[in-house]
Each structure stands twice: as C-alpha cells, then as structure tokens.
Amino acid sequence: MSKIINVIKGTKDILPKDIPSWHRLESVALDVFSRYGYKEIRTPIFEATELFARGVGDTTDIVNKEMYTFEKSDRSLTLRPENTAGVVRSFIENGMSRLSAPVKLWYHGPMFRYERPQAGRQRQFHQVGVEMFGIEQPTADAEVILLAVNYLKSLGLNDLTVEINSLGCPTCREAYKAKIKEVLKPEFDNLCEDCQNRYERNPLRLLDCKVESCKEIFEKPEIKKVIQSDFICEDCAEHFSQLKSYLDTMGVRYSENKLLVRGLDYYNRTVFEIKSNNLGSQNAVCGGGRYDRLVRNLGGEDTPAVGWAMGMERLNSLLPEVEAEKLDAYVVSNFPKEAFMLAEKLRAEGKSVEFDLTNKKFTKQLEKASKVANFALILGEDEIKSGTVSVKNLATSEQNTVKENEVLALL
RNA sequence: GCGGGUGUCGUCAAGUGGUUAAGACCUCGGAUUGUGGUUCCGAUAUGCAUGGGUUCGAAUCCCAUCUCCCGCCCCA
Numbered sequence: 481m482s483k484i485i486n487v488i489k490g491t492k493d494i495l496p497k498d499i500p501s502w503h504r505l506e507s508v509a510l511d512v513f514s515r516y517g518y519k520e521i522r523t524p525i526f527e528a529t530e531l532f533a534r535g536v537g538d539t540t541d542i543v544n545k546e547m548y549t550f551e552k553s554d555r556s557l558t559l560r561p562e563n564t565a566g567v568v569r570s571f572i573e574n575g576m577s578r579l580s581a582p583v584k585l586w587y588h589g590p591m592f593r594y595e596r597p598q599a600g601r602q603r604q605f606h607q608v609g610v611e612m613f614g615i616e617q618p619t620a621d622a623e624v625i626l627l628a629v630n631y632l633k634s635l636g637l638n639d640l641t642v643e644i645n646s647l648g649c650p651t652c653r654e655a656y657k658a659k660i661k662e663v664l665k666p667e668f669d670n671l672c673e674d675c676q677n678r679y680e681r682n683p684l685r686l687l688d689c690k691v692e693s694c695k696e697i698f699e700k701p702e703i704k705k706v707i708q709s710d711f712i713c714e715d716c717a718e719h720f721s722q723l724k725s726y727l728d729t730m731g732v733r734y735s736e737n738k739l740l741v742r743g744l745d746y747y748n749r750t751v752f753e754i755k756s757n758n759l760g761s762q763n764a765v766c767g768g769g770r771y772d773r774l775v776r777n778l779g780g781e782d783t784p785a786v787g788w789a790m791g792m793e794r795l796n797s798l799l800p801e802v803e804a805e806k807l808d809a810y811v812v813s814n815f816p817k818e819a820f821m822l823a824e825k826l827r828a829e830g831k832s833v834e835f836d837l838t839n840k841k842f843t844k845q846l847e848k849a850s851k852v853a854n855f856a857l858i859l860g861e862d863e864i865k866s867g868t869v870s871v872k873n874l875a876t877s878e879q880n881t882v883k884e885n886e887v888l889a890l891l
Numbered sequence: 892g893c894g895g896g897u898g899u900c901g902u903c904a905a906g907u908g909g910u911u912a913a914g915a916c917c918u919c920g921g922a923u924u925g926u927g928g929u930u931c932c933g934a935u936a937u938g939c940a941u942g943g944g945u946u947c948g949a950a951u952c953c954c955a956u957c958u959c960c961c962g963c964c965c966c967a
Binding site for chain 2: 486489540541542545546562591593595596597598599600601605606607608609674685742743744753760761762764765766767788789790791792793794795812814841842843844845846847848849850851856858860861862870872874875877879
C-alpha cells in the first residue's frame with residue numbers, strides 16, 4: 481500500500497453520519513429566515529483579494545494574517561474568510577440597490593481562515609448568516625437580532641446570552657479613539673506588546689486586554705474615566721436606545737457590554753454577539769452588527785445595512801446529534817431479479833428500499849434488514865409462486881403476507 | 892504567531908525496556924439450506940502518528956516533524 485494522504489490541518493470531513501445534523505441547521509434556517517422574508521444567495525467561495533482588504537479592513541487580523549491568498553493569471557485571489565464582503569459585492573454588482581428596501585439575504589457555506597485550530601475553530605469552517613440592506617432605522621437592528629434569537633430557539637437553544645454595544649458613527653468614534661490614545665500616551669511603554677500594536681491599529685480593542693499590568697493601567701481613575709465615558713453622539717445614542725426599547729418590547733433578554741468591539745473594521749453603531757457557556761474559550765455562536773459605510777466603500781450607493789453570522793460547527797456542538805433515518809424497507813430474497821424489480825417499483829413510489837446485492841443467506845439478509853430498515857419484505861419461492869410478499873414489521877415482529885400490489889400501503 | 896499537553900486496530904482502550912501487543916465494540920464468517928434484534932464459536936495490528944537515535948533488545952527512553960486537544964491572540 482502506498483502512503484495515505486490525510487485531510488489537511490484544520491479541515492474536517494463531514495461524514496454521512498453527521499449529515500442529518502447539518503441538514504437540520506440548513507432546513508431550520510430556510511424555514512425561519514423565509515418567515516422574515518429573507519432570500520437565499522450563493523456567492524463564490526473565492527473573490528478578488530482586494531474585496532476583503534477594502535471590505536473587511538486591512539487593519540484586521542483576518543486580512544493581515546489569516547487569509548488564504550493565491551495568484552492566478554496575475555490576479556490575486558482569496559478564499560473568503562467571511563461572507564459579508566462577498567454578499568455586498570454581489571448586491572452592488574447586481575443592482576440590488578434598485579430593489580425596494582429592505583433587501584434581505586441569507587447564506588450558508590464554507591469560510592477559510594488560517595488560524596491555529598482548536599476546539600470550535602477550524603481553518604475551513606461553515607457559517608450561516610443574514611444581511612439586511614437599505615434600512616437605517618433601529619427596527620432593522622432589532623429584527624435581525626430577533627431573527628437570530630428565534631433561529632437559535634427553533635433549533636432548541638434557549639440558554640444563550642445576547643450582548644450588545646454601540647460603536648457610534650465614524651465622527652464620534654474617531655473623537656473617542658483620539659481621546660483614548662491621548663490619555664494612554666504617557667503609559668504607552670508600560671502596555672503589553674499586543675496593546676502597543678492595538679494602540680495604532682484599533683485603539684478600541686485595548687479595552688478588553690487580559691494582561692494584568694494593562695488592566696491595572698486601565699483602572700487608573702483618569703484613564704478609567706475616559707474609557708467608561710459615553711462617547712457616542714446624540715444621534716447614535718438615540719439609535720441605540722431605540723434598539724434597546726424594541727428589544728425590551730419583543731422580550732429579547734440582553735446585556736450591554738462596553739468591551740464588545742468586534743474585529744472587523746466595517747461595523748458602526750450596533751454590534752452584538754450571542755454566547756454560550758458550553759463552548760470553552762471559543763464561546764461566540766453568533767456575531768454581527770451594523771455596517772452603514774461598507775456598500776459605499778466597495779463602490780456602491782450609500783446603503784445602510786446590518787447582519788450577522790453564526791458558526792455552524794459551534795451550533796452543532798451545542799445540539800444533540802440527529803439520528804440517521806432507517807430505510808423504509810429491505811427486501812429479503814434469494815431471487816435477485818425479483819428482489820430488484822420489487823425494490824425498483826417501491827423506489828418509484830418514493831420509498832427508500834435496499835436489497836442484498838450479493839445474495840447472502842436468508843438469515844444474514846434478515847439480520848441486515850433489522851439493522852437498517854423498518855420493514856423486511858420477504859420474497860421467497862412461496863411468495864413468488866403466489867404473487868405475494870411477506871411484510872414483516874421489524875420493530876414488532878408482526879408479519880403479513882399480502883398481494884404484491886398491496887405492499888406499498890403497509891409501509 | 893507564542894506557551895502547555897497528547898497520539899497503540901475502523902472506534903474505545905490495556906500495556907511504563909525482555910518471548911506470538913490484553914480486552915470490548917464495529918465489521919465479516921459459522922452454529923442456523925425461510926425468520927432478525929438475544930446467545931455461542933471463529934477471523935481481523937509482523938505493528939504502537941512519522942522519521943531518526945540510544946540499547947544485546949524499544950509501543951515503552953532521547954531528538955525532530957506532524958496531528959489533535961487546552962490556553963493566549965483573534966473570531967463564528
């Protein structure tokens with residue numbers, strides 16, 4: 481035997497026994513999202529590298545060190561690390577801004593990020609997500625969050641925590657960033673290496689550093705005062721408080737988390753995450769927010785938008801496995817041609833039917849039938865002579881011999 | 892990218908330097924030439940992630956690489 485080739489690090493086969501669980505995520509998504517008026521969209525899994533550099537943001541870890549990028553015919557292409565940029569590209573390219581707002585889209589599929597694999601994190605993983613375009617009112621933010629909560633509820637997940645925050649608009653956020661940088665300037669050399677990096681790239685991320693020495697710095701009164709100040713402008717504050725009031729009305733339980741920043745550059749105003757306590761350190765099942773500037777940044781008309789994505793592997797790990805369905809029937813017979821014909825006839829009627837292709841002994845066939853099917857259809861010499869089939873319910877052992885054309889009604 | 896652990900059959904595992912590497916499940920065959928799910932019997936790793944090294948002798952000790960897991964970073 482020659483050397484076997486393994487799946488590459490951070491990727492996984494989704495095997496037949498896992499497929500029912502994946503079908504559940506997809507079919508519940510189709511069902512719930514359709515009720516909110518969302519249409520599915522499928523975009524390519526690779527795009528121009530520039531789409532992600534401009535879309536996701538070139539200060540983000542995702543773009544800086546996690547993308548699978550390759551050259552082909554002098555073009556730089558990238559396996560999508562997330563799907564918002566791709567959906568926005570398609571929205572613009574297909575003139576969807578001419579459709580009457582809101583335009584509601586959903587998707588599911590594989591994403592690729594070059595990260596160190598661990599529990600709940602792979603290099604190829606799957607996301608299901610939604611995007612809503614054209615509505616700037618907080619009703620959109622609220623509906624999208626409600627949709628996420630109801631999707632999770634429909635899957636059977638109730639004990640999850642919704643966290644929300646507002647990042648403000650470019651104007652008020654830049655002012656806030658400037659203030660943070662100013663007040664931390666004297667302490668710059670005392671910050672950890674990560675924080676020194678973040679200081680320039682994304683000062684908002686400084687706030688939830690776990691290093692003790694940094695935490696101490698952020699506890700200093702004059703610094704704490706700046707960090708905890710309500711920096712967002714009146715309009716943003718109004719938007720945020722309306723969102724909260726809608727969530728209250730709709731009975732969505734949430735907590736505010738000022739440290740919730742999110743790593744993608746395109747967010748403004750509302751950001752949110754939904755977390756589970758049963759996932760270890762990779763505990764976010766859902767992340768999203770508003771991204772009012774992205775469509776314009778990617779060359780489209782100014783279009784407000786809001787959306788989220790969920791990690792499907794993480795969802796599956798929180799849910800009980802879905803059992804595979806048994807066959808409707810297994811034909812037990814030592815007459816392959818007759819067995820073949822019976823199986824085909826029932827298959828044409830929509831039943832799932834198998835029979836033994838190797839003509840094993842009767843008892844072996846029945847044993848197999850009991851493992852894989854609900855009914856055994858016994859087709860021996862006696863039955864063939866009389867044009868009948870013995871239908872055996874394998875759960876109750878009940879057996880009836882009926883005319884061949886009556887079999888269908890018993891399954 | 893950094894730090895710590897891990898790896899024996901398809902699966903779960905025993906084995907911690909000394910003859911043929913336990914056991915269980917799964918799979919396959921037989922007991923049983925038309926009645927299964929129970930039972931009984933049998934088969935299935937010349938090999939212990941991979942490659943080197945130490946030793947008379949290595950699954951066991953050492954080194955390297957890889958995997959998966961845990962934490963950091965980040966994220967779904």
